[in-house]
Amino acid sequence: MKVQNKRWTDEEFFTEREKVLKQWPTGAEVDSQEAIDFLKKIPEEKNFADVMAKAKREGKTLAQPRAGVALIDAHIELLTFLTDQGGADLLPSTIDSYTRQNRYDECEVGIKESLKAGRSLLNGFPAVNHGVKGCRMVYNAVSKPLQARHGTPDSRLLAEIIHAGGYTSNEGGAISYNVPYAKSVPIDRCLHDWQYCDRLVGFYEENGVHINREPFGPLTGTLCPPSTSNAVAIVEALLAAEQGVKNITVGYGQCGNLIQDVAAIRSLEEQVNEYLKKFGYNDVLITTVFHQWMGGFPQDEAKAFGVISWGAATGSLAGATKVIVKTPHEAIGIPTKEANAEGIRATKMVLNMTEGQLLPEGKELRAEIDLIKAETRCIIEKLFELGKGDLAVGTVEGFAQGVMDVPFAPSKYNAGKMMPARDNNGAVRYLFTGNLPFTKDILDINREKLEERAKFEGRPVSFDMTTDDIFAVGFGRLIGRPK
Numbered sequence: 001m002k003v004q005n006k007r008w009t010d011e012e013f014f015t016e017r018e019k020v021l022k023q024w025p026t027g028a029e030v031d032s033q034e035a036i037d038f039l040k041k042i043p044e045e046k047n048f049a050d051v052m053a054k055a056k057r058e059g060k061t062l063a064q065p066r067a068g069v070a071l072i073d074a075h076i077e078l079l080t081f082l083t084d085q086g087g088a089d090l091l092p093s094t095i096d097s098y099t100r101q102n103r104y105d106e107c108e109v110g111i112k113e114s115l116k117a118g119r120s121l122l123n124g125f126p127a128v129n130h131g132v133k134g135c136r137m138v139y140n141a142v143s144k145p146l147q148a149r150h151g152t153p154d155s156r157l158l159a160e161i162i163h164a165g166g167y168t169s170n171e172g173g174a175i176s177y178n179v180p181y182a183k184s185v186p187i188d189r190c191l192h193d194w195q196y197c198d199r200l201v202g203f204y205e206e207n208g209v210h211i212n213r214e215p216f217g218p219l220t221g222t223l224c225p226p227s228t229s230n231a232v233a234i235v236e237a238l239l240a241a242e243q244g245v246k247n248i249t250v251g252y253g254q255c256g257n258l259i260q261d262v263a264a265i266r267s268l269e270e271q272v273n274e275y276l277k278k279f280g281y282n283d284v285l286i287t288t289v290f291h292q293w294m295g296g297f298p299q300d301e302a303k304a305f306g307v308i309s310w311g312a313a314t315g316s317l318a319g320a321t322k323v324i325v326k327t328p329h330e331a332i333g334i335p336t337k338e339a340n341a342e343g344i345r346a347t348k349m350v351l352n353m354t355e356g357q358l359l360p361e362g363k364e365l366r367a368e369i370d371l372i373k374a375e376t377r378c379i380i381e382k383l384f385e386l387g388k389g390d391l392a393v394g395t396v397e398g399f400a401q402g403v404m405d406v407p408f409a410p411s412k413y414n415a416g417k418m419m420p421a422r423d424n425n426g427a428v429r430y431l432f433t434g435n436l437p438f439t440k441d442i443l444d445i446n447r448e449k450l451e452e453r454a455k456f457e458g459r460p461v462s463f464d465m466t467t468d469d470i471f472a473v474g475f476g477r478l479i480g481r482p483k
Protein backbone atom coordinates (compact mmCIF):
# COMPACT_ATOMS: atom_id res chain seq x y z
CA MET A 1 0.00 0.00 0.00
CA LYS A 2 1.42 3.41 -0.98
CA VAL A 3 1.62 5.76 2.01
CA GLN A 4 2.87 9.30 2.23
CA ASN A 5 3.04 11.76 5.08
CA LYS A 6 0.52 14.15 3.58
CA ARG A 7 -2.80 15.42 4.98
CA TRP A 8 -5.68 13.52 3.42
CA THR A 9 -8.02 15.53 1.23
CA ASP A 10 -11.67 15.72 2.30
CA GLU A 11 -12.52 13.56 -0.69
CA GLU A 12 -10.03 10.85 0.38
CA PHE A 13 -11.25 10.95 3.99
CA PHE A 14 -15.02 10.96 3.35
CA THR A 15 -14.78 8.29 0.68
CA GLU A 16 -13.02 5.99 3.14
CA ARG A 17 -15.36 7.04 5.95
CA GLU A 18 -18.34 5.57 4.12
CA LYS A 19 -16.63 2.18 4.04
CA VAL A 20 -15.44 2.37 7.65
CA LEU A 21 -18.90 3.15 9.06
CA LYS A 22 -20.30 0.07 7.31
CA GLN A 23 -17.90 -2.32 9.06
CA TRP A 24 -20.40 -2.96 11.85
CA PRO A 25 -24.08 -1.95 12.33
CA THR A 26 -23.28 0.55 15.09
CA GLY A 27 -21.28 2.59 12.57
CA ALA A 28 -24.64 3.84 11.30
CA GLU A 29 -25.10 5.63 14.64
CA VAL A 30 -22.34 8.08 13.70
CA ASP A 31 -23.99 11.26 12.40
CA SER A 32 -21.19 13.71 11.65
CA GLN A 33 -23.00 17.00 12.33
CA GLU A 34 -24.86 15.61 15.35
CA ALA A 35 -21.54 14.42 16.80
CA ILE A 36 -19.89 17.80 16.24
CA ASP A 37 -22.79 19.59 17.93
CA PHE A 38 -22.71 17.15 20.86
CA LEU A 39 -18.93 17.33 21.30
CA LYS A 40 -18.91 21.14 21.14
CA LYS A 41 -21.23 21.21 24.15
CA ILE A 42 -18.86 19.14 26.30
CA PRO A 43 -17.77 21.33 29.23
CA GLU A 44 -14.03 21.96 29.62
CA GLU A 45 -13.86 19.86 32.79
CA LYS A 46 -15.07 16.82 30.81
CA ASN A 47 -12.96 17.41 27.72
CA PHE A 48 -9.76 15.36 27.78
CA ALA A 49 -7.75 17.81 25.66
CA ASP A 50 -8.83 20.80 27.79
CA VAL A 51 -8.11 19.04 31.10
CA MET A 52 -4.64 18.04 29.90
CA ALA A 53 -3.95 21.60 28.70
CA LYS A 54 -5.05 22.98 32.09
CA ALA A 55 -2.84 20.53 34.00
CA LYS A 56 0.08 21.57 31.82
CA ARG A 57 -0.56 25.26 32.51
CA GLU A 58 -0.78 24.62 36.24
CA GLY A 59 2.24 22.30 36.36
CA LYS A 60 0.10 19.51 37.83
CA THR A 61 0.54 15.76 37.38
CA LEU A 62 -2.77 13.93 36.97
CA ALA A 63 -3.56 10.26 37.71
CA GLN A 64 -5.33 7.97 35.24
CA PRO A 65 -6.09 4.24 35.70
CA ARG A 66 -6.75 1.58 33.11
CA ALA A 67 -10.15 -0.11 33.40
CA GLY A 68 -12.71 -1.86 31.24
CA VAL A 69 -15.45 -4.47 31.57
CA ALA A 70 -17.94 -5.99 29.13
CA LEU A 71 -21.30 -4.49 30.13
CA ILE A 72 -22.28 -0.83 30.14
CA ASP A 73 -23.83 -0.64 33.63
CA ALA A 74 -20.89 -2.46 35.23
CA HIS A 75 -18.45 -0.28 33.31
CA ILE A 76 -20.22 2.84 34.57
CA GLU A 77 -20.15 1.45 38.11
CA LEU A 78 -16.42 0.72 37.74
CA LEU A 79 -15.50 4.18 36.41
CA THR A 80 -17.66 5.89 39.03
CA PHE A 81 -15.95 3.86 41.76
CA LEU A 82 -12.49 4.77 40.43
CA THR A 83 -13.52 8.44 40.41
CA ASP A 84 -15.16 8.54 43.84
CA GLN A 85 -13.11 5.95 45.75
CA GLY A 86 -9.86 6.21 43.78
CA GLY A 87 -9.66 9.88 42.97
CA ALA A 88 -9.00 9.34 39.27
CA ASP A 89 -8.50 12.66 37.43
CA LEU A 90 -9.01 11.12 33.98
CA LEU A 91 -10.98 8.02 32.99
CA PRO A 92 -10.14 5.20 30.58
CA SER A 93 -12.12 2.68 28.79
CA THR A 94 -9.70 -0.16 28.26
CA ILE A 95 -11.04 -1.88 25.17
CA ASP A 96 -11.27 -5.69 25.01
CA SER A 97 -8.95 -7.86 22.95
CA TYR A 98 -11.55 -8.98 20.39
CA THR A 99 -12.35 -5.38 19.49
CA ARG A 100 -8.64 -4.74 19.12
CA GLN A 101 -8.60 -7.40 16.39
CA ASN A 102 -11.84 -6.09 14.84
CA ARG A 103 -13.60 -9.34 15.81
CA TYR A 104 -16.87 -7.67 16.71
CA ASP A 105 -18.87 -10.85 16.25
CA GLU A 106 -16.87 -12.43 19.09
CA CYS A 107 -17.66 -9.38 21.19
CA GLU A 108 -21.37 -10.02 20.65
CA VAL A 109 -20.88 -13.50 22.07
CA GLY A 110 -18.85 -12.12 24.96
CA ILE A 111 -21.54 -9.59 25.81
CA LYS A 112 -24.27 -12.24 25.76
CA GLU A 113 -22.20 -14.64 27.86
CA SER A 114 -21.38 -11.86 30.33
CA LEU A 115 -25.10 -11.07 30.68
CA LYS A 116 -25.78 -14.74 31.37
CA ALA A 117 -22.89 -15.13 33.80
CA GLY A 118 -23.55 -11.82 35.59
CA ARG A 119 -19.89 -10.88 35.31
CA SER A 120 -17.45 -9.63 32.65
CA LEU A 121 -16.24 -12.36 30.33
CA LEU A 122 -14.35 -9.87 28.17
CA ASN A 123 -11.07 -8.26 29.25
CA GLY A 124 -12.27 -4.79 28.41
CA PHE A 125 -15.10 -2.58 27.15
CA PRO A 126 -16.38 -3.56 23.67
CA ALA A 127 -17.09 0.01 22.56
CA VAL A 128 -17.84 -0.74 18.90
CA ASN A 129 -20.57 -3.21 19.80
CA HIS A 130 -22.06 -0.87 22.41
CA GLY A 131 -22.00 1.84 19.76
CA VAL A 132 -22.33 5.58 19.99
CA LYS A 133 -25.44 5.16 22.15
CA GLY A 134 -23.62 2.94 24.64
CA CYS A 135 -20.61 5.26 24.80
CA ARG A 136 -22.94 8.23 25.35
CA MET A 137 -24.47 6.36 28.32
CA VAL A 138 -20.99 6.02 29.82
CA TYR A 139 -20.13 9.63 29.02
CA ASN A 140 -23.35 10.97 30.57
CA ALA A 141 -22.89 8.89 33.72
CA VAL A 142 -19.30 9.89 34.61
CA SER A 143 -17.85 13.20 35.76
CA LYS A 144 -14.33 13.06 34.28
CA PRO A 145 -12.98 13.10 30.70
CA LEU A 146 -12.95 9.77 28.88
CA GLN A 147 -10.23 8.15 26.76
CA ALA A 148 -10.18 4.88 24.82
CA ARG A 149 -7.10 2.80 25.68
CA HIS A 150 -6.45 -0.36 23.69
CA GLY A 151 -3.92 -1.87 21.27
CA THR A 152 -5.72 -1.76 17.94
CA PRO A 153 -3.85 -1.76 14.64
CA ASP A 154 -7.05 -0.87 12.75
CA SER A 155 -8.79 1.58 15.07
CA ARG A 156 -10.79 3.42 12.39
CA LEU A 157 -14.30 2.31 13.40
CA LEU A 158 -13.42 2.31 17.10
CA ALA A 159 -12.22 5.92 16.80
CA GLU A 160 -15.44 6.93 15.00
CA ILE A 161 -17.65 5.33 17.66
CA ILE A 162 -15.83 6.52 20.78
CA HIS A 163 -15.36 10.10 19.59
CA ALA A 164 -19.00 10.45 18.50
CA GLY A 165 -19.83 8.84 21.85
CA GLY A 166 -18.15 11.61 23.85
CA TYR A 167 -14.63 10.24 24.32
CA THR A 168 -12.32 13.19 23.69
CA SER A 169 -9.13 11.17 23.52
CA ASN A 170 -7.90 8.07 21.73
CA GLU A 171 -4.65 6.30 22.57
CA GLY A 172 -2.47 4.59 20.03
CA GLY A 173 -0.62 4.99 16.78
CA ALA A 174 0.57 3.24 13.65
CA ILE A 175 3.71 1.85 15.29
CA SER A 176 2.83 1.80 18.99
CA TYR A 177 -0.44 -0.11 18.52
CA ASN A 178 0.89 -2.43 15.84
CA VAL A 179 4.48 -3.57 16.41
CA PRO A 180 4.07 -4.40 20.15
CA TYR A 181 0.56 -5.81 19.67
CA ALA A 182 0.26 -7.67 16.38
CA LYS A 183 2.22 -10.29 14.49
CA SER A 184 1.34 -9.70 10.87
CA VAL A 185 0.03 -6.18 10.27
CA PRO A 186 2.11 -4.45 7.57
CA ILE A 187 3.57 -1.14 8.72
CA ASP A 188 2.24 0.75 5.68
CA ARG A 189 -1.30 -0.59 6.22
CA CYS A 190 -1.26 0.56 9.82
CA LEU A 191 0.21 3.95 8.91
CA HIS A 192 -2.74 4.40 6.55
CA ASP A 193 -5.34 3.34 9.13
CA TRP A 194 -3.94 5.60 11.83
CA GLN A 195 -3.75 8.51 9.41
CA TYR A 196 -7.51 8.00 9.17
CA CYS A 197 -7.89 8.19 12.98
CA ASP A 198 -5.75 11.32 13.09
CA ARG A 199 -7.57 12.89 10.13
CA LEU A 200 -10.87 12.26 11.95
CA VAL A 201 -9.49 14.21 14.92
CA GLY A 202 -8.27 16.91 12.51
CA PHE A 203 -11.77 17.09 11.03
CA TYR A 204 -13.27 17.55 14.50
CA GLU A 205 -10.66 20.19 15.35
CA GLU A 206 -11.56 22.11 12.14
CA ASN A 207 -15.14 22.06 13.41
CA GLY A 208 -14.28 23.50 16.81
CA VAL A 209 -13.97 20.26 18.79
CA HIS A 210 -10.82 19.66 20.85
CA ILE A 211 -9.66 16.06 20.89
CA ASN A 212 -6.49 14.61 22.39
CA ARG A 213 -4.33 11.92 20.82
CA GLU A 214 -1.83 9.86 22.79
CA PRO A 215 0.75 7.62 21.09
CA PHE A 216 1.34 4.55 23.27
CA GLY A 217 4.66 5.27 24.94
CA PRO A 218 5.81 2.01 26.56
CA LEU A 219 5.64 -0.20 23.42
CA THR A 220 6.39 -3.74 24.68
CA GLY A 221 7.02 -2.41 28.18
CA THR A 222 10.05 -4.68 28.42
CA LEU A 223 13.36 -2.89 28.94
CA CYS A 224 12.58 -0.45 26.12
CA PRO A 225 15.44 2.07 25.92
CA PRO A 226 14.12 5.67 26.17
CA SER A 227 15.48 6.73 22.78
CA THR A 228 13.68 3.82 21.08
CA SER A 229 10.29 4.71 22.57
CA ASN A 230 10.90 8.45 22.23
CA ALA A 231 11.67 8.02 18.51
CA VAL A 232 8.38 6.18 18.03
CA ALA A 233 6.44 8.82 19.99
CA ILE A 234 7.98 11.67 17.98
CA VAL A 235 7.25 9.94 14.66
CA GLU A 236 3.62 9.35 15.65
CA ALA A 237 3.25 12.93 16.88
CA LEU A 238 4.57 14.30 13.58
CA LEU A 239 2.29 12.03 11.55
CA ALA A 240 -0.69 13.11 13.69
CA ALA A 241 0.16 16.80 13.36
CA GLU A 242 0.20 16.44 9.57
CA GLN A 243 -3.41 15.19 9.71
CA GLY A 244 -4.50 18.16 11.81
CA VAL A 245 -4.23 16.88 15.38
CA LYS A 246 -3.58 19.81 17.75
CA ASN A 247 -3.40 18.23 21.21
CA ILE A 248 -0.94 15.37 21.67
CA THR A 249 0.28 13.53 24.75
CA VAL A 250 3.60 11.79 24.18
CA GLY A 251 4.57 9.08 26.62
CA TYR A 252 7.17 6.81 28.09
CA GLY A 253 7.15 3.65 30.17
CA GLN A 254 9.13 3.74 33.44
CA CYS A 255 12.39 1.79 33.32
CA GLY A 256 13.33 2.31 36.95
CA ASN A 257 16.48 4.45 37.15
CA LEU A 258 15.39 7.90 38.36
CA ILE A 259 17.82 10.03 36.35
CA GLN A 260 17.17 8.12 33.14
CA ASP A 261 13.37 8.16 33.58
CA VAL A 262 13.25 11.88 34.29
CA ALA A 263 15.63 12.46 31.38
CA ALA A 264 13.36 10.39 29.14
CA ILE A 265 10.35 12.61 29.82
CA ARG A 266 12.32 15.86 29.65
CA SER A 267 14.11 14.87 26.40
CA LEU A 268 10.87 13.62 24.87
CA GLU A 269 9.08 16.90 25.52
CA GLU A 270 12.05 18.97 24.33
CA GLN A 271 12.65 16.97 21.19
CA VAL A 272 9.06 16.51 20.01
CA ASN A 273 8.58 20.27 20.26
CA GLU A 274 11.82 20.83 18.34
CA TYR A 275 10.66 18.57 15.51
CA LEU A 276 7.11 20.02 15.43
CA LYS A 277 8.58 23.51 15.16
CA LYS A 278 11.09 22.40 12.52
CA PHE A 279 8.25 21.21 10.29
CA GLY A 280 6.01 24.19 10.93
CA TYR A 281 3.41 22.63 13.24
CA ASN A 282 3.33 25.64 15.54
CA ASP A 283 -0.11 25.19 17.04
CA VAL A 284 0.18 21.74 18.55
CA LEU A 285 0.00 21.50 22.36
CA ILE A 286 2.30 18.81 23.73
CA THR A 287 1.75 17.15 27.11
CA THR A 288 3.49 14.10 28.56
CA VAL A 289 2.47 10.83 30.18
CA PHE A 290 4.58 8.62 32.40
CA HIS A 291 3.48 4.98 32.64
CA GLN A 292 4.22 3.28 35.93
CA TRP A 293 6.36 0.15 35.50
CA MET A 294 5.00 -1.94 32.66
CA GLY A 295 7.11 -5.04 33.23
CA GLY A 296 6.56 -8.03 35.50
CA PHE A 297 5.18 -7.13 38.94
CA PRO A 298 5.71 -8.77 42.33
CA GLN A 299 2.77 -10.93 43.46
CA ASP A 300 3.05 -9.53 47.00
CA GLU A 301 0.66 -6.56 47.14
CA ALA A 302 2.77 -4.53 49.57
CA LYS A 303 5.73 -4.82 47.18
CA ALA A 304 3.41 -3.94 44.28
CA PHE A 305 2.49 -0.72 46.10
CA GLY A 306 6.21 0.00 46.36
CA VAL A 307 6.54 -0.29 42.59
CA ILE A 308 3.40 1.84 42.04
CA SER A 309 4.62 4.54 44.43
CA TRP A 310 8.08 4.64 42.86
CA GLY A 311 6.43 5.18 39.48
CA ALA A 312 4.24 7.92 40.89
CA ALA A 313 7.22 9.69 42.45
CA THR A 314 9.31 9.47 39.30
CA GLY A 315 6.51 10.73 37.06
CA SER A 316 5.90 13.65 39.39
CA LEU A 317 9.59 14.58 39.75
CA ALA A 318 9.88 14.42 35.95
CA GLY A 319 7.05 16.93 35.66
CA ALA A 320 4.89 14.61 33.52
CA THR A 321 1.38 15.91 32.86
CA LYS A 322 -0.13 12.61 33.85
CA VAL A 323 0.80 9.21 35.28
CA ILE A 324 -0.84 5.96 34.20
CA VAL A 325 -1.56 3.93 37.32
CA LYS A 326 -0.91 0.25 37.95
CA THR A 327 -2.69 -1.86 40.53
CA PRO A 328 -1.63 -4.33 43.25
CA HIS A 329 -3.30 -7.05 41.13
CA GLU A 330 -0.95 -6.47 38.18
CA ALA A 331 0.83 -9.81 38.70
CA ILE A 332 -2.51 -11.64 38.80
CA GLY A 333 -4.63 -10.12 36.00
CA ILE A 334 -7.61 -7.83 35.62
CA PRO A 335 -7.85 -5.97 38.94
CA THR A 336 -10.95 -5.70 41.10
CA LYS A 337 -12.36 -2.19 41.27
CA GLU A 338 -11.16 -2.00 44.87
CA ALA A 339 -7.56 -2.89 43.97
CA ASN A 340 -7.67 -0.47 41.04
CA ALA A 341 -8.86 2.31 43.34
CA GLU A 342 -6.10 1.47 45.85
CA GLY A 343 -3.48 1.90 43.12
CA ILE A 344 -4.90 5.34 42.33
CA ARG A 345 -5.03 6.39 45.98
CA ALA A 346 -1.43 5.33 46.56
CA THR A 347 -0.44 7.24 43.41
CA LYS A 348 -2.38 10.37 44.36
CA MET A 349 -0.82 10.31 47.83
CA VAL A 350 2.65 10.45 46.29
CA LEU A 351 1.61 13.05 43.69
CA ASN A 352 0.20 15.25 46.47
CA MET A 353 3.35 14.89 48.59
CA THR A 354 5.61 15.71 45.64
CA GLU A 355 3.43 18.49 44.20
CA GLY A 356 5.63 21.32 42.94
CA GLN A 357 8.82 19.29 43.39
CA LEU A 358 10.79 18.73 40.18
CA LEU A 359 14.10 16.91 39.94
CA PRO A 360 16.60 19.75 39.42
CA GLU A 361 18.62 19.62 36.22
CA GLY A 362 22.12 18.77 37.36
CA LYS A 363 25.12 17.66 35.26
CA GLU A 364 24.13 13.97 35.32
CA LEU A 365 20.52 14.64 34.29
CA ARG A 366 21.53 16.97 31.45
CA ALA A 367 24.08 14.41 30.23
CA GLU A 368 21.38 11.71 30.14
CA ILE A 369 18.95 14.06 28.36
CA ASP A 370 21.59 14.85 25.76
CA LEU A 371 22.44 11.16 25.27
CA ILE A 372 18.79 10.20 24.78
CA LYS A 373 18.27 13.08 22.33
CA ALA A 374 21.42 12.16 20.38
CA GLU A 375 20.33 8.51 20.09
CA THR A 376 16.79 9.52 19.12
CA ARG A 377 18.09 11.98 16.54
CA CYS A 378 20.18 9.27 14.87
CA ILE A 379 17.06 7.13 14.41
CA ILE A 380 14.74 9.89 13.21
CA GLU A 381 17.22 11.53 10.83
CA LYS A 382 17.82 8.11 9.27
CA LEU A 383 14.10 7.62 8.75
CA PHE A 384 13.88 10.93 6.91
CA GLU A 385 16.89 9.93 4.80
CA LEU A 386 15.37 6.56 3.90
CA GLY A 387 12.07 8.25 3.07
CA LYS A 388 13.79 10.95 1.00
CA GLY A 389 12.08 13.49 3.27
CA ASP A 390 8.82 11.59 3.69
CA LEU A 391 8.48 10.29 7.24
CA ALA A 392 5.79 7.73 6.43
CA VAL A 393 7.86 6.19 3.64
CA GLY A 394 10.92 6.38 5.88
CA THR A 395 9.15 4.59 8.69
CA VAL A 396 8.19 1.66 6.47
CA GLU A 397 11.74 1.40 5.14
CA GLY A 398 13.17 2.03 8.61
CA PHE A 399 11.46 -1.04 10.03
CA ALA A 400 12.46 -3.09 6.99
CA GLN A 401 16.09 -2.22 7.66
CA GLY A 402 15.93 -2.41 11.46
CA VAL A 403 16.68 1.30 11.86
CA MET A 404 13.69 1.44 14.18
CA ASP A 405 13.63 -1.74 16.24
CA VAL A 406 11.35 -2.45 19.23
CA PRO A 407 12.68 -4.98 21.78
CA PHE A 408 10.63 -8.18 22.26
CA ALA A 409 7.98 -7.09 19.74
CA PRO A 410 5.78 -9.83 18.17
CA SER A 411 5.54 -8.13 14.77
CA LYS A 412 7.21 -10.01 11.96
CA TYR A 413 7.93 -6.58 10.40
CA ASN A 414 10.18 -5.72 13.35
CA ALA A 415 13.85 -6.71 12.97
CA GLY A 416 14.23 -7.74 16.61
CA LYS A 417 18.01 -7.42 16.39
CA MET A 418 18.35 -4.79 19.11
CA MET A 419 18.59 -6.04 22.67
CA PRO A 420 18.76 -3.99 25.88
CA ALA A 421 20.24 -4.59 29.32
CA ARG A 422 20.59 -2.51 32.48
CA ASP A 423 23.84 -0.81 33.48
CA ASN A 424 25.15 -0.90 37.04
CA ASN A 425 22.75 1.86 38.12
CA GLY A 426 19.76 0.16 36.53
CA ALA A 427 19.54 2.46 33.51
CA VAL A 428 18.55 0.61 30.33
CA ARG A 429 21.34 0.56 27.74
CA TYR A 430 21.84 -0.95 24.28
CA LEU A 431 23.48 -4.38 24.55
CA PHE A 432 23.11 -5.31 20.85
CA THR A 433 22.27 -2.45 18.50
CA GLY A 434 21.40 -4.49 15.40
CA ASN A 435 21.03 -2.01 12.54
CA LEU A 436 20.37 1.04 14.69
CA PRO A 437 22.17 3.99 13.05
CA PHE A 438 24.10 5.13 16.12
CA THR A 439 27.39 7.02 16.06
CA LYS A 440 30.54 5.40 17.44
CA ASP A 441 30.40 7.71 20.49
CA ILE A 442 26.91 6.48 21.33
CA LEU A 443 27.89 2.85 20.85
CA ASP A 444 30.96 3.35 23.07
CA ILE A 445 29.01 5.06 25.86
CA ASN A 446 26.46 2.24 25.99
CA ARG A 447 29.17 -0.40 25.95
CA GLU A 448 31.22 1.31 28.68
CA LYS A 449 28.22 1.49 30.98
CA LEU A 450 27.50 -2.20 30.51
CA GLU A 451 31.18 -3.05 31.08
CA GLU A 452 30.97 -1.24 34.45
CA ARG A 453 28.20 -3.62 35.45
CA ALA A 454 30.11 -6.63 34.15
CA LYS A 455 33.12 -5.66 36.24
CA PHE A 456 30.98 -5.13 39.35
CA GLU A 457 29.20 -8.47 38.87
CA GLY A 458 32.30 -10.39 37.82
CA ARG A 459 30.73 -11.66 34.62
CA PRO A 460 31.02 -10.72 30.96
CA VAL A 461 28.56 -8.39 29.25
CA SER A 462 26.00 -10.79 27.79
CA PHE A 463 22.37 -11.51 27.05
CA ASP A 464 22.23 -13.20 30.48
CA MET A 465 22.04 -9.67 31.89
CA THR A 466 18.95 -9.03 29.76
CA THR A 467 17.12 -12.14 30.89
CA ASP A 468 18.07 -11.53 34.53
CA ASP A 469 16.74 -7.97 34.22
CA ILE A 470 13.43 -9.09 32.72
CA PHE A 471 12.53 -11.08 35.83
CA ALA A 472 14.21 -8.84 38.42
CA VAL A 473 11.31 -6.57 39.44
CA GLY A 474 8.96 -9.54 39.80
CA PHE A 475 11.54 -11.03 42.18
CA GLY A 476 11.77 -7.79 44.15
CA ARG A 477 14.67 -5.80 42.70
CA LEU A 478 15.51 -3.58 39.70
CA ILE A 479 18.77 -5.02 38.40
CA GLY A 480 19.00 -8.72 37.68
CA ARG A 481 22.13 -9.49 39.65
CA PRO A 482 23.62 -12.98 39.09
CA LYS A 483 22.58 -15.57 41.65
Ligand SMILES: CC[C@H]1O[C@@H](n2cnc3c(N)ncnc32)[C@H](O)[C@@H]1O
Pocket residue numbers: 066067068069094123124326327330334335
Ligand atom coordinates in the same frame (compact mmCIF):
# COMPACT_ATOMS: atom_id res chain seq x y z
C1 LIG B 1 -1.23 -1.94 28.77
C2 LIG B 1 -1.15 -3.24 29.54
C3 LIG B 1 -1.75 -3.09 30.93
O1 LIG B 1 -3.09 -2.70 30.89
C4 LIG B 1 -3.72 -3.09 32.11
N1 LIG B 1 -5.04 -3.60 31.79
C5 LIG B 1 -5.39 -4.28 30.69
N2 LIG B 1 -6.72 -4.54 30.70
C6 LIG B 1 -7.21 -3.99 31.84
C7 LIG B 1 -8.51 -3.89 32.43
N3 LIG B 1 -9.58 -4.40 31.82
N4 LIG B 1 -8.64 -3.26 33.62
C8 LIG B 1 -7.55 -2.71 34.22
N5 LIG B 1 -6.30 -2.75 33.72
C9 LIG B 1 -6.14 -3.39 32.54
C10 LIG B 1 -2.79 -4.05 32.81
O2 LIG B 1 -2.10 -3.33 33.81
C11 LIG B 1 -1.80 -4.39 31.72
O3 LIG B 1 -0.53 -4.70 32.23
